[in-house]
Amino acid sequence: MSKDVYIFVEQRDSKIQKVSLELLGKGRELADKLGQRLVAVVLGMEPGTSYQKLIHDGADEVVYVEDPVLAEYMTEPYAKVLTAIIRERQPEILLFGATSVGRDLAPRVSARVHTGLTADCTSLVIDEESNHLLMTRPAFGGNIMATIACENHRPQMATVRPGVMGLPVKDETRIGVLTPMAMNFDKADQNVEILSVVRSVEKTVDIMEAGILVSGGRGVGGPEKFDTLRELASALGGEVASSRAAVDAGWMERECQVGQTGKTVRPGCYIACGISGAIQHVAGMESSDYIIAINKNESAPIFDTCDLGIVGDLHVIIPKLTQAVKKMKESQES
Amino acid sequence: MKIVVCIKQVPDTTEVKLDPKTGTLIREGIPSIINPDDKAGIEAALRIKEETGAHVTVLSMGPPQADTALREALAMGADEAILLTDRAFGGADTWATSSTLAAALKKIPYDLVITGRQAIDGDTAQVGPQIAEHLGIPQVSYVSELHAKGGSITAKRDFEDRYHLIKVACPCLVTALAELNKPRYMSVGGIMDAYRERQVTVWTLADIQDTVDPANLGLKGSPTKVKKSFTKAAKGSGETFSVGADEAVAIIMEKLRGKNLI
Numbered sequence A: 001m002s003k004d005v006y007i008f009v010e011q012r013d014s015k016i017q018k019v020s021l022e023l024l025g026k027g028r029e030l031a032d033k034l035g036q037r038l039v040a041v042v043l044g045m046e047p048g049t050s051y052q053k054l055i056h057d058g059a060d061e062v063v064y065v066e067d068p069v070l071a072e073y074m075t076e077p078y079a080k081v082l083t084a085i086i087r088e089r090q091p092e093i094l095l096f097g098a099t100s101v102g103r104d105l106a107p108r109v110s111a112r113v114h115t116g117l118t119a120d121c122t123s124l125v126i127d128e129e130s131n132h133l134l135m136t137r138p139a140f141g142g143n144i145m146a147t148i149a150c151e152n153h154r155p156q157m158a159t160v161r162p163g164v165m166g167l168p169v170k171d172e173t174r175i176g177v178l179t180p181m182a183m184n185f186d187k188a189d190q191n192v193e194i195l196s197v198v199r200s201v202e203k204t205v206d207i208m209e210a211g212i213l214v215s216g217g218r219g220v221g222g223p224e225k226f227d228t229l230r231e232l233a234s235a236l237g238g239e240v241a242s243s244r245a246a247v248d249a250g251w252m253e254r255e256c257q258v259g260q261t262g263k264t265v266r267p268g269c270y271i272a273c274g275i276s277g278a279i280q281h282v283a284g285m286e287s288s289d290y291i292i293a294i295n296k297n298e299s300a301p302i303f304d305t306c307d308l309g310i311v312g313d314l315h316v317i318i319p320k321l322t323q324a325v326k327k328m329k330e331s332q333e334s
Numbered sequence B: 001m002k003i004v005v006c007i008k009q010v011p012d013t014t015e016v017k018l019d020p021k022t023g024t025l026i027r028e029g030i031p032s033i034i035n036p037d038d039k040a041g042i043e044a045a046l047r048i049k050e051e052t053g054a055h056v057t058v059l060s061m062g063p064p065q066a067d068t069a070l071r072e073a074l075a076m077g078a079d080e081a082i083l084l085t086d087r088a089f090g091g092a093d094t095w096a097t098s099s100t101l102a103a104a105l106k107k108i109p110y111d112l113v114i115t116g117r118q119a120i121d122g123d124t125a126q127v128g129p130q131i132a133e134h135l136g137i138p139q140v141s142y143v144s145e146l147h148a149k150g151g152s153i154t155a156k157r158d159f160e161d162r163y164h165l166i167k168v169a170c171p172c173l174v175t176a177l178a179e180l181n182k183p184r185y186m187s188v189g190g191i192m193d194a195y196r197e198r199q200v201t202v203w204t205l206a207d208i209q210d211t212v213d214p215a216n217l218g219l220k221g222s223p224t225k226v227k228k229s230f231t232k233a234a235k236g237s238g239e240t241f242s243v244g245a246d247e248a249v250a251i252i253m254e255k256l257r258g259k260n261l262i
Helices: A018-034 A052-056 A075-089 A102-113 A226-236 A244-248 A314-333 B036-052 B064-076 B094-105 B127-135 B188-196 B245-258
Strands: A005-009 A038-043 A061-065 A093-097 A117-121 A123-126 A133-139 A144-149 A156-160 A177-180 A193-199 A212-216 A239-242 A269-273 A290-295 A308-311 B002-007 B009-011 B032-034 B055-061 B080-084 B112-116 B139-149 B152-158 B162-169 B172-176 B200-203 B225-230 B239-241
Touching: A005 A018, A005 A075, A005 A102, A018 A038, A018 A093, A018 A123, A018 A156, A038 A075, A075 A102, A093 A102, A102 A117, A102 A156, A102 B094, A102 B127, A102 B139, A117 A133, A117 B094, A133 A156, A212 A226, A226 A239, A226 A269, A226 A314, A239 A244, A290 A314, A290 B245, A308 B245, A314 B245, B002 B036, B002 B064, B002 B127, B009 B064, B032 B036, B032 B064, B036 B055, B036 B064, B036 B112, B036 B139, B036 B172, B055 B064, B055 B094, B064 B080, B064 B188, B064 B200, B080 B094, B094 B127, B112 B127, B127 B139, B127 B172, B139 B162, B152 B172, B239 B245
Parallel strands: A005 A038, A005 A093, A038 A061, A061 A177, A093 A156, A117 A156, A212 A239, A212 A269, A269 A290, A290 A308, A308 B239, B002 B055, B002 B112, B055 B080, B080 B200, B112 B172, B139 B172
Antiparallel strands: A123 A133, A133 A144, A144 B225, A193 B162, B009 B032, B139 B152, B152 B162
């Protein structure tokens, strides 16, 4: 009989990824609903790591394997450990972050243990009657939402995009179990050879971490015109993001793209400039606390999604707004 | 080297519009295209063919009209095309889809299988790795550079914060990112040939049932089921102002201050 909610906790260079903490928060909620335990699985941390933080973030148990083979992500060794855990412990639910690691590992494992997997979920709830996990995800480029269930196979597996679930409330008095686990890896498990690992050297702007985002779309009109948005972002202490249209046009880097095919962001304030508000864009920013839209076209769908809409020319408004923000900050400092 | 590229015909989701009255999808008139990541996979295979010599087969599971996508691949330069089509394959989730494609691949000689990372209508990125598992071969996903040499391939595997250069012996599977290359256009001669001279081989359940348990196919072989689908309710509009620039700036400043954002 399968039981318990398991979270694959992802590390890179022994640093736990934020999405994994978000999953612990959601996992805790699901486990409480089912009256079951929450188990965190961590692979490849450096020896001597303290795992208490994961207990404080909601786990009842942390299962960990510290092995140099697992330090840098490789599909097969990771799949081998997770498969062993699934076969031995029979989890009810197993969740992954929808990162380039989770989206490589989860399908491999789901195929091996013959169970269903639902990608990029934006909502996970337990069905009141059946106790099945109801997994809701965008499909068709974010144009429709589908709620999916995996009724007859276990574990029920899903990936969740970073930034979709909130961080858990930390409780430093929580008590849990730490379970070290050993795994033998042979040559056949390392069926690919990593010739080199190249970390991004330039500090890439992480739009998912920004408190304020000034985001531009097709209406900005060109790559050089994004400088106006950059000035406003800089005055506000925020970052610049963009819609898919601006990325496809080559005006902005793909790392800055918000939306169904880009990143999901939830800043304190999202200022959409010259963005029409296609559903696939809205899917990536609708959880922002406060949304301001500036657009010339009064019938742009973005006005159906914002808290404050300004019908007007962003090329006139944004420079004036930047000046106003700067002036106010100067007066605050003096 | 023998390369099989798995492709999917998809509706161009960037063209999708919603009916403003009913909130439902307007599906009519949406063009069908080869999924962009898959098209990069075709191009990658054709480049290997040009550099070192290779036989390129394109494989697709879908309704009979997916024939168009396969002919486009032939017109680009693929050597052979196979369409897997049968009512028994319909309604498949990624697990059943990958089982079907893997069953076909067991009947085709290959050194390298290329799939797109993900399809724009589903965005799951699951079918490639699941095929690799069903075939028991290594996978390298999120590939943005690909070279084949002497029975192995090297690939640049992208992550959010790094990349790996990976060497893997064939047979293996890679999933291609659209960033991998800029796919060529079909040649005029290629288009003529693809429709006049070339064949798309059609395989049905009868052609693969010795390599797969039919219980693993289609809707009934799918562990996941769609319980309901719906269009998202709009967040609900706030206040919208159509005023002069100075007044607009004053309104925005007031709101930003009120929310303690500045």
